Amino acid sequence: MNNPSITGEATEAAIAILPGVHARDRAARGTGRTRRTPVWATVVLVVAAVYFLLPLYATAAFGFSTGKHFTLQPLFDGLADEGFHSSLYLSVLYSVVTTILALAVVAPTAYLVELRFPRLRATVEFLTILPFVIPPIIMAVGLSVVYGINSPVNLIASDWAPVLLIGGYFVLTLPFTFRAIDNALRAVDVRMLSEAAASLGASPTRTFLRVIVPSISLGLVSAALLAFTTAMGEFTLASLLGYATFPVYLLNINGYQPREGEALVLVSFFITWAGVIALAVIARKTPGTQIVRGGSM
Amino acid sequence: MSSATAGGYLSSGPPAAARIRGGRAALALLPFTVLIALFLILPTLSLIWGSFHDSKTGAITLSNYSYLGHPLDLVPFANSLELSLASTLLGGFVGLAIAQAIVSSRRPIVQEIATTFSSVAANFAGVPLAFAYIALLGLNGLLTRQLLNAGIDLYGGGFKLYSILGLTVVYAYWEIPLMVLVMLPPLQAMRPAWREAAEILGASRWQYLRSVAIPILMSPFVSSLLLLYANAFGAYATAYGLTTGFVPIVPIQISNLISGDITFDPGQADALAIGLAAIMAVCIGGRAVLEKRSARWLAR
Numbered sequence: 001m002n003n004p005s006i007t008g009e010a011t012e013a014a015i016a017i018l019p020g021v022h023a024r025d026r027a028a029r030g031t032g033r034t035r036r037t038p039v040w041a042t043v044v045l046v047v048a049a050v051y052f053l054l055p056l057y058a059t060a061a062f063g064f065s066t067g068k069h070f071t072l073q074p075l076f077d078g079l080a081d082e083g084f085h086s087s088l089y090l091s092v093l094y095s096v097v098t099t100i101l102a103l104a105v106v107a108p109t110a111y112l113v114e115l116r117f118p119r120l121r122a123t124v125e126f127l128t129i130l131p132f133v134i135p136p137i138i139m140a141v142g143l144s145v146v147y148g149i150n151s152p153v154n155l156i157a158s159d160w161a162p163v164l165l166i167g168g169y170f171v172l173t174l175p176f177t178f179r180a181i182d183n184a185l186r187a188v189d190v191r192m193l194s195e196a197a198a199s200l201g202a203s204p205t206r207t208f209l210r211v212i213v214p215s216i217s218l219g220l221v222s223a224a225l226l227a228f229t230t231a232m233g234e235f236t237l238a239s240l241l242g243y244a245t246f247p248v249y250l251l252n253i254n255g256y257q258p259r260e261g262e263a264l265v266l267v268s269f270f271i272t273w274a275g276v277i278a279l280a281v282i283a284r285k286t287p288g289t290q291i292v293r294g295g296s297m
Numbered sequence: 298m299s300s301a302t303a304g305g306y307l308s309s310g311p312p313a314a315a316r317i318r319g320g321r322a323a324l325a326l327l328p329f330t331v332l333i334a335l336f337l338i339l340p341t342l343s344l345i346w347g348s349f350h351d352s353k354t355g356a357i358t359l360s361n362y363s364y365l366g367h368p369l370d371l372v373p374f375a376n377s378l379e380l381s382l383a384s385t386l387l388g389g390f391v392g393l394a395i396a397q398a399i400v401s402s403r404r405p406i407v408q409e410i411a412t413t414f415s416s417v418a419a420n421f422a423g424v425p426l427a428f429a430y431i432a433l434l435g436l437n438g439l440l441t442r443q444l445l446n447a448g449i450d451l452y453g454g455g456f457k458l459y460s461i462l463g464l465t466v467v468y469a470y471w472e473i474p475l476m477v478l479v480m481l482p483p484l485q486a487m488r489p490a491w492r493e494a495a496e497i498l499g500a501s502r503w504q505y506l507r508s509v510a511i512p513i514l515m516s517p518f519v520s521s522l523l524l525l526y527a528n529a530f531g532a533y534a535t536a537y538g539l540t541t542g543f544v545p546i547v548p549i550q551i552s553n554l555i556s557g558d559i560t561f562d563p564g565q566a567d568a569l570a571i572g573l574a575a576i577m578a579v580c581i582g583g584r585a586v587l588e589k590r591s592a593r594w595l596a597r
Contacts, residue, residue: 037402044398045411048473052418055426055470058433058440101332109329116322127333133577134341135531137548138570141555142340145347145563167336204322235423235534240552251424251538254431262432265425276420280413290482294419294475294528 056269063262078253078260079267087249094162094245095231098169102177102227103220105170110181111212114190128178131171136236143168144241156241165243169231176226179291184219185212187286222282226293229275233268348567361568373550374572380461380546381529384468389522391469392476399477400484412481418474427538430467434458459540467535472525479524483517483591516591520584527580531573547573 063074078084113124134142147155147164155164193215197207213220235247250268254261283290351358364370399411421429433440434451435458441451457463487510495505533548542549547569554566 037404037407041398041401044394045402045407048395048398049414052414052470052474054440055429055433058438059429061439062432105328105332108325112322112325117326120326127337129581130337130341132527132581133574134337135533135548135573135577137531137533137551138344138574139340141551141563141566141570142344143336144555145343145567146340150563167332170332171337229420233420233423233425235538239534239537240556247424247534250428254428262428265428268425269421272420272425273417276417277413280416284409292416292419292475292478294416294422294471294478 056266059262059265063259063264063266065259074259075263075267078257078264081253081260083249083253084246084264087244087246090244091232091246094165094169094243095228097162098166098173098231099224099227101166101170102173103224106174106177106223107181107213107216107220108208110178110185111190111208114182114185115194124178128174131175136168136172136234137240139168139171140237140240143237148241161243165237165241168237168241169227169234172234172237173227173230176230176291176293177223180223180226181216181219183291184216184222184286187219188212188215218282218286222279222286222291225275225279225282226291229272229279230293232275233272344567344570347564348571350564352562352564358564361564364565364568365572373545373547373569376461376545377530377547380464380468381526383461383465384472384529385522385525387465387469388472388476388525389518392473392521393480393518395473396477396480396484399481412478415474415477415481419471419478422471422532423534424538426467426470427535430458430463430470430539434463434466459544461544461546464536464539464544464546467539468529468532472529475528476521476525479521480517483514487513513591516587520587520591523580523584523587527577530576530580 064070064072066073109124113120131139143164144156145151147153149156155161190212193211194204194207197211198204202210233247234245235251237243238245239248239251246268250261250264253264348361349357349359351360395411395415399408402408402411430438432438435441436452438458444451458467491509492505495509500508531548533552536544536546536549537552540549542553551566551569551573553560554562554569
């Protein structure tokens with residue numbers, strides 16, 4: 001109990017005043033309350049479930065039909081489309097590179113901040129929150145000013161174009177990746193592990209790779225999933241900076257082949273969901289604050 | 298630091314070696330620093346710089362911020378404000394009710410499924426969500442037609458999915474589960490003992506709510522509303538997917554200013570972006586302040 005001053009004392013005082021209320025009675029009442037789900041709660045949850053499933057049902061009903069009959073043809077057509085392959089390939093490529101970059105850069109940084117530069121913590125935490133203040137639409141403007149067509153450093157029109165989007169995704173995913181890794185680092189005694197490894201003769205690099213990384217593996221997987229799913233679904237930067245990724249393709253195909261488009265919308269859900277459900281499974285295994293991500297990017 | 302005593306023995310080793318290791322450690326921070334500088338700090342600074350310079354002449358000017366003084370130019374802000382406020386209130390209260398229902402269900406399996414489902418729904422946003430809603434509530438949407446068969450003419454009654462009202466409905470789809478996710482931890486941290494203590498002292502249900510539950514939950518609730526508000530204000534993908542750029546809200550306006558042919562004016566886009574960032578900063582800053590306050594009661 002963190003607040004014994006209020007809870008404990010008030011309850012004890014109440015029991016002292018009302019001797020008729022025995023601990024056992026209260027316990028019995030308590031268990032009676034824990035077993036039953038109130039009717040209103042059931043109603044709310046059922047209505048909520050219907051509300052959240054309706055758009056999905058409508059998407060499936062439209063995407064998996066010819067207008068009259070049920071068919072999976074639009075899905076097959078959509079999956080066979082050349083544009084789908086190339087855009088999905090681009091998205092997967094950018095997302096994988098973003099994920100690897102995020103892990104390779106954020107993990108050592110968070111580790112060193114925790115172990116050697118605790119004074120930098122406030123600054124680093126501020127920098128990792130900053131992307132929340134600067135949503136993708138603002139980042140798109142900033143990046144196009146510095147690296148766009150009218151800039152002396154015209155990255156967009158060069159062979160280095162992927163670097164721009166991946167750099168943007170690194171920043172965009174930073175609040176999630178840093179938090180996931182930092183939580184995991186704080187759950188283990190980084191200082192003790194590092195000094196134990198050092199006293200046995202391990203170099204700092206070896207300590208990080210062989211001791212720290214395995215002990216924060218769940219946090220790293222969680223960070224990787226957050227980075228990957230964020231990058232896979234990102235539309236704003238890709239669209240405004242001119243990259244033909246999967247979400248951009250999804251918008252275009254819905255303009256001229258709506259049934260294939262809606263069928264592919266379902267495909268895109270399943271990609272995101274697989275990631276989100278995997279994250280939920282990991283979150284259950286790890287104690288401490290969970291990372292909440294949601295909303296439109 | 299709690300582990301300071303355990304670490305004292307080894308970290309007080311030879312200072313020379315420590316200094317060398319310190320130098321190498323600082324070098325290891327370089328990739329992070331470079332990436333942040335190139336893709337976060339530099340774009341942000343040039344955005345601020347650009348907002349005070351004329352796009353065509355390059356002269357220093359305040360004219361990019363002239364929108365602040367013109368009621369007509371503030372229409373996108375008014376629309377964004379309305380959209381964000383409506384979807385935040387809708388998402389906030391419905392989300393709170395669902396979160397309380399999840400907590401009240403008292404069944405671990407229900408709680409687990411509902412939580413996972415909420416994170417899935419909260420991540421269901423952007424272009425895919427836009428098209429799911431076109432299939433549901435578009436002019437020829439499933440629900441639109443069903444309601445028409447039942448005698449309710451949505452579009453005849455003035456509803457449009459591509460309007461601020463329509464956007465509010467769509468934004469609520471991710472705002473509600475997001476609210477559920479952020480309000481679950483504080484609701485779960487409310488101790489049954491507090492309620493029992495109030496009951497035993499003779500408090501009514503309303504008195505318990507007014508004197509105990511609401512004061513404790515107020516900080517996390519307002520903090521969550523700020524998150525929802527910021528989320529709706531900065532959202533671009535869903536709005537663009539639904540309207541392809543024809544709804545006058547701030548993020549869409551910004552994108553038109555940097556990608557449009559006729560409306561191309563990066564300086565003004567920079568100034569609008571700064572205005573948007575200011576609103577974001579207020580929300581995120583407010584959250585930080587409130588979270589410190591609520592940590593006192595709801596820390597586990």
